[in-house]
Amino acid sequence: MTDPTSPGARAPRRADALMDDAYDAYGTAGADDFDGEQLEREDRASLRRVAGLSTELSDVSEVEYRKVRLEQVVLVGIWTSGTAEEADRSLAELAALCETAGAVVLDGVVQRRSKPDPSTYIGSGKADELRELVESTGADTVVCDGELSPGQLIHLEEVVKVKVVDRTALILDIFAQHAKSREGKAQVALAQMEYMLPRLRGWGQSMSRQAGGSGGGGGMATRGPGETKIETDRRQIHERMAKLRKEIVQLKTGRDIKREERRRRHVPSVAIAGYTNAGKSSLLNRLTGAGVLVENALFATLDTTVRRAETPGGRTYTLADTVGFVRHLPHHLVEAFKSTMEEVADADLVLHVVDGSHPDPEVQLESVRTVLREVGAEAATELVVVNKADAADPEVLARLIEAEPGAAVVSARTGQGVDELLALVESRLPHPPVEVEALVPYTEGGLVSRAYTEGEVLSTEHTPDGTLLHARVGPDLAAELRPHLRT
Structure with a gap:
């Protein structure tokens, strides 16, 4: 069998040639027959350039990112299933x-691989090709579209000679930049430490023993096996994680008290959930005028925002904006x-919101x-809200409406469909259990004022x-x- 990395092997083909072959096959066999698996073995194993990814700008100001200069990155992904477009x-x-x-x-x-x-x-041959791409572009970081094991990170860095970051570390980094509240920062720090713990490594002096050994260089109370620097780091991380978990529990208690007070007053609650950058904060602002940060960026919102809102009939409820989700959201973050x-x-x-x-x-709907x-929220009553209708493909909208009966179609930017959404929210909110005429x-x-804020007023007459x-x-x-009920 010919080694694909040997001089005699056929050179890997670039994206344009591969895509031409794919579209030729599609046109010949028909959309229903093409399954995306008809490429030659060398083509399937080669690195395929993905067009349109460059975000390089002519005028970029300095940003704070891991306390280093603006990083220039090359992306690499594994295509294990699905279509090339996916x-x-x-x-x-x-x-x-x-x-x-x-x-x-x-x-x-x-790269097309089974796993x-x-x-x-x-793979080693493709890692060499990736190193050549890194050298030709002048990149200083490689970002992989998946979570790599500690061994994979070490071995790939040894080949490409630059820093390697996986998808999980990247998302954790974004969360660290965007967290503003005390609780948000604590949650991100805990997730980062969970991720870092199995990936600690050290070389040379950092692996030396700390104040140990029978020679007793440190004097009394320091003799013994000692511990390596990496063991010290692990112990300190475990201690810090324990403190963070305690802090998060304490902060959670404050939110629980507020939530219980809303329950006691029978104020219905509505939560906005959805994929990152789907327009959740824009929708919250449109419905409540909350003035929450809206930015065309992933994970612009990390800290939960709860605002008071009213239905068209005057019924009060709370509306909570939550952190966005993404495909393969790291388990550490979910926890x-x-x-x-x-x-x-x-x-x-x-x-x-989608x-x-x-x-x-x-795919976004299923990821969310x-x-x-995972967080035990699947039992909640769900209302799908298709946002950005003003920029959507009509065929995609029709497909979504067919797949999600009862979905609301809105545009938080223009206000399209918001009135219909508010009417749907009012109809879906739970009704107070006791009907009175007093x-x-x-x-x-x-008491009348409380009926408006805590209940559902059907009619009043002076x-x-x-x-x-x-x-x-x-x-x-x-x-x-009860003392004022009409008999």
Whole structure:
């Protein structure tokens, strides 16, 4: 068998040749017959250049990113299943993540493999080709579209001679930059330490023993086996993680108290969830005028924002904006942010926002639902909201509406469909359990006010003796209204 890396082997073909072959096969066999597996063996194993990924700018200001200069990166992904277009979209999303992190994407390649190489992620021969690409572009970092094992990171770095970062580390880095609240920073730090712990490594002096050995160089109370620098680092990380978990629990208690108070007052809760950059914060601002940061960047929102809102009928509810999700969201992040995601799990209604302008919104929907299942929020009532309708392909919109009956189609930017969405929210909110009809004296007008904020007022009538109130309310308010009930 000919070694594909030997001088006599046929050179790997670039993306244009491979895509031409693919489209020729598509045109000959028909859309239903082409399965994306008809390339030659050498072509399937080669690195395929992905066009349109470069984010290099002519005028880029300095940014703070890991306390180093703006990084120039090359992307590499493994195409294990699905179509070539899906593989390209995955790498395009990785490019957007890199740009959000403050890096400049110089190039990107995808390799067709049945599974990642256990040693170098892409195989030794392709790692050599990747090194040549890194040298030709002048990149100082390689970003891989997957989570690499510690061994894969070490071996790939040895070949390409530059820093290697995987998808998980990249997302953690973005979260570290965007976290603003004390709880958000603690959650990100915990996730980073969970990720770093198995990847600690040291060389030379950093592996030496600390104040140990029978020679007793440190004097009394220092003799013994000692511990290496890496063991010291691990111990310190474990201690720091324990403190962070305790801090997160304490901060969670404050949110739990506020949530319990809303429950006691029977204020319905609505949570906005969805893929990152789907327009969740824009929708929150459109519905409540909250003034939350809106940015065309992935994970612009990390800290949960809860705002008061009203239905068209005047019923009060809370609306919570939550962190965005992404494909293959790192497990460490899901665990660290589980307490924050309880806003979704405990909500009476979840507005699942999906980007209607995305070419493959179904993948986004499934990715979000996967994470919701992980945090125990799959039982919540879900209302799919297709956002960015003003920029969406009509065929994609029609496909989504057919796949998601009852979905709302809106544009948070223009306000299209927002009134219809508010009516749907009002119809989906749970109704207070007790229906009352009471004549409330004007001296106790606070009860009527509470009926508006805590319940659902069906009608009111002002009479000489007081306000005739017909409403659905919670048990607590119903008990206070009992002396005024009409018999």
